[in-house]
Amino acid sequence: MELGLPTIRRSLDLIEPRAITNPSLARAAVLIPIIESGDGPLLLFTKRTETVRYHKGQISFPGGAQDGSEPLETTALRETEEETGIASEKVQILGRFHDYLSSSNYRVTVFVGLVANEARVTPNPAEVAYLIHVPLRFFVETEPECRMMQRKGLEAAVYFYRRGDEVIWGLTARIVKEFVEAVVQSTPRRTPDKH
Template sequence: MYSPAPTASPHPELTAFLERAASRLAAAPPDDLHDLDQVPQHGDHRLSPGLLQERSGAPAKPAAVLIAIVDRAEGPTVLFTQRSSALRNHSGQISFPGGRIDPADTGPLDAALREAEEEIGLARHLVQPIGYLDLYLSNSGYRIAPVVALADASMKLHLNPAEVSGIFECPLSFLMDQANHVAESREWRGAMRRYYAMPWQGYYIWGVTAGIVRVLYETVYG
């Protein structure tokens, strides 16, 4: 069980972030979530344009992730999970709670909250939505709607070991510092791919997750 101590009052860093986010995040989910003919501005293709040609004609599935910000005495943090090594796709990677939007979900927020509850036991009544980022297109075939929210610092989390092997919080100040956004590359399927990486204290935040963090930075501070 993961249950860190809550802070007594809002941190000034969080207050400053929320003031900017109030006017820069969207109040409603992206209109083009289900419009498969529209290519989102943000995605893995921003640094590797060739990925769009490879995905040409392939359907993309609507999905949602929860960017949960937690107010801590030392400063606000962002909640991340480490995917189980037993998973078929992206095993062991750092991610946000989230997944595919099911037919029974009322929208991205409902899907993100459901997934967070299923993966890490985060009760939805402890989450206060702030707003939405633009869609992010992943090369794995998802049109991801990132939901930015505050998670109550008193939360008590219970991980689902079938999906999540660990959880950690990274300082928001680290993630919102452009100097920590490193463009790296590696060979994948016979071609060089570029992506963002944000290594922090032994955790390698990269790929889609780092790309979404970059969009959060550009949206709130760009």
């Protein structure tokens, strides 16, 4: 299965981003940062410190709350730069993905961006303990664990990806799962040669 940038671009062209339209919810945006490597695309995650306000110690994509009426794409890029040191101009936005409702009641819009190879990465120690690079192929080949959990009186499926000592779960895992499904569905299948 070919998992390069053309496939990712095609998947983003094909999907209709799911939008949450509740105007009473605060807005936030995250970026799925993609880095090209010899082994295929890598997804970049942050391991949050234990001192941040929300989601302490969790693995997440860079992102945060919208400032005023700034465009949500700007929010995703600004927060990525604040957390990872990756300058906004070193990220090429490939497309918009779905909206999600976070456990902290934010309406989170997801963008996908290609990080330039020459981008300097300097994690903000106040927010980010360290960065994690995970091959996209890992998520394609790994079925997440699914548990039904209670949230605000409702039962919901919560996904978990385990890789070594790291666990990616919750909203981040749901975003990854749906992103991978979109990429895989748009991947052309090779047909065996007929002899």
